[in-house]
Amino acid sequence: MELFNSESKKIVSDPINVNNPISLQVLGICSALAVTIRLDQAIIMTLAVVFVLCSSNVILSLIRNYIPSRVRIVIMLSVIASLVSVVDELLKAYLYDMSKQLSVFVGLIITNCIIMGRAEAFALKHGPSKAFLDGLGNSMGYGLIIIIVSFFRELFGAGTITLPDGGAGYVLWSIPESWYAAGYENIGLLVLSPGAFIILGLVIWIQREFAGVEEDA
Amino acid sequence: MHSNNYTLFFVFIVTVVLGTMLSFTKDSVKDLQDQNLKADVQKTILRSLNFDESLLLTNESIEETFKISIDAKCVNVEGEIVDCNIEEVDIEKNENILPIYIRMDNDEVQGIALPIAGKGLWSTIFGYIALNPDTDSVLGIQFYKHGETPGLGGEVEKKWFTDNFVNHPLKLPNGEIQYIPKKIRDKSGKIVSIKVVKGGVDYSESNTSSIHQVDGISGATVTADGVTDFLLEDLLRYEKTLDKIRDYGTI
Numbered sequence: 001m002e003l004f005n006s007e008s009k010k011i012v013s014d015p016i017n018v019n020n021p022i023s024l025q026v027l028g029i030c031s032a033l034a035v036t037i038r039l040d041q042a043i044i045m046t047l048a049v050v051f052v053l054c055s056s057n058v059i060l061s062l063i064r065n066y067i068p069s070r071v072r073i074v075i076m077l078s079v080i081a082s083l084v085s086v087v088d089e090l091l092k093a094y095l096y097d098m099s100k101q102l103s104v105f106v107g108l109i110i111t112n113c114i115i116m117g118r119a120e121a122f123a124l125k126h127g128p129s130k131a132f133l134d135g136l137g138n139s140m141g142y143g144l145i146i147i148i149v150s151f152f153r154e155l156f157g158a159g160t161i162t163l164p165d166g167g168a169g170y171v172l173w174s175i176p177e178s179w180y181a182a183g184y185e186n187i188g189l190l191v192l193s194p195g196a197f198i199i200l201g202l203v204i205w206i207q208r209e210f211a212g213v214e215e216d217a
Numbered sequence: 218m219h220s221n222n223y224t225l226f227f228v229f230i231v232t233v234v235l236g237t238m239l240s241f242t243k244d245s246v247k248d249l250q251d252q253n254l255k256a257d258v259q260k261t262i263l264r265s266l267n268f269d270e271s272l273l274l275t276n277e278s279i280e281e282t283f284k285i286s287i288d289a290k291c292v293n294v295e296g297e298i299v300d301c302n303i304e305e306v307d308i309e310k311n312e313n314i315l316p317i318y319i320r321m322d323n324d325e326v327q328g329i330a331l332p333i334a335g336k337g338l339w340s341t342i343f344g345y346i347a348l349n350p351d352t353d354s355v356l357g358i359q360f361y362k363h364g365e366t367p368g369l370g371g372e373v374e375k376k377w378f379t380d381n382f383v384n385h386p387l388k389l390p391n392g393e394i395q396y397i398p399k400k401i402r403d404k405s406g407k408i409v410s411i412k413v414v415k416g417g418v419d420y421s422e423s424n425t426s427s428i429h430q431v432d433g434i435s436g437a438t439v440t441a442d443g444v445t446d447f448l449l450e451d452l453l454r455y456e457k458t459l460d461k462i463r464d465y466g467t468i
């Protein structure tokens with residue numbers, strides 16, 4: 001099979017745009033609301049989800065013909081849970097501050113519907129290379145949305161843009177003191193969960209407008 | 218359709234493979250994780266003692282600062298120094314071996330950090346409270362480990378909550394407001410600790426104990442009550458030690 005033919009491209013690009021797991025299928029909302037307070041958290045979370053989803057898709061696709069269908073959900077869950085635990089342990093070892101901030105939400109990747117959903121809907125029916133591309137597309141579709149949401153939440157909510165580094169985050173840019181002196185204020189609501197709903201709602205609206213999606217009435 | 222035996226066999230193999238993978242991962246990063254945990258505890262102590270954040274950026278600088286500036290020892294409830302391996306003292310269980318971390322500068326006590334721990338709603342909350350050399354006013358408080366609900370009880374570790382302990386709005390006679398730390402001793406010098414108050418502190422003149430109270434967290438009354446309880450309990454264990462430091466400037 002050719003890796004970069006148009007079908008493969010479609011497997012990757014579809015979930016990023018026209019069939020985005022968050023904005024179209026409205027999956028994985030829990031973590032999308034919880035870890036989007038700061039950009040650096042969203043970026044690390046994206047990397048974690050890319051790793052878990054790609055690996056789980058490939059592993060499950062490789063053993064798909066051997067899995068007894070009666071226990072397939074249990075097998076999927078064990079594979080996903082193990083991968084998430086590995087990520088959690090690695091974060092605690094190499095990015096301790098980040099793992100403290102992400103706290104339970106790394107563990108909750110296990111219950112992220114996107115991962116189980118792709119395993120059941122795609123990985124068990126396709127070969128490993130396609131499953132990998134599907135995992136890549138979906139996790140990047142997820143990541144794209146949470147990175148956009150966290151960018152706006154952090155910028156307007158806390159007045160900073162933070163990139164991940166080994167420690168507590170590298171502040172790339174923050175709103176200058178002179179703006180605050182001139183009367184500018186951060187929007188406190190955006191730091192709270194309702195703020196995430198509002199931004200996410202706007203992102204979904206704009207994204208569906210661009211993708212040309214129409215909901216059945 | 219696969220047979221039952223095949224299914225059992227398959228599940229067994231998967232379990233063994235995944236289990237091996239997990240234990241291998243844990244094993245290979247355990248040392249790093251332990252170092253991080255140790256540095257995190259030291260960072261909490263240093264933070265409560267109001268060290269500059271620039272000293273707390275890496276594990277190495279934390280360890281270095283801790284080594285230079287902190288005099289760590291153990292005392293008993295009578296206020297006498299006892300031998301201990303301070304890193305292995307279980308602050309929850311040990312009633313009579315109490316760790317104490319003193320920030321020294323030119324042989325003078327600058328602050329005293331004491332471990333505090335107790336039950337919140339879901340979990341044991343761990344932290345440190347630091348007092349000024351007068352052993353009355355709070356220098357800082359930090360929590361580093363807990364399993365409370367993020368956004369509710371989990372807010373105990375947030376700056377807005379811990380800042381409550383060092384920002385008491387004192388109304389000056391000229392009408393201006395000056396921020397002073399909260400106090401753990403009443404006027405007679407008895408330790409009364411600090412109470413986390415549901416809804417928020419009443420700062421009107423009629424509430425004479427507002428200096429011993431901090432704002433609670435909405436939706437986390439049980440966590441807040443837990444903090445109130447273990448803070449008092451733990452401070453009382455150090456009463457004699459704190460009296461000594463107040464009266465003699467040393468233990």
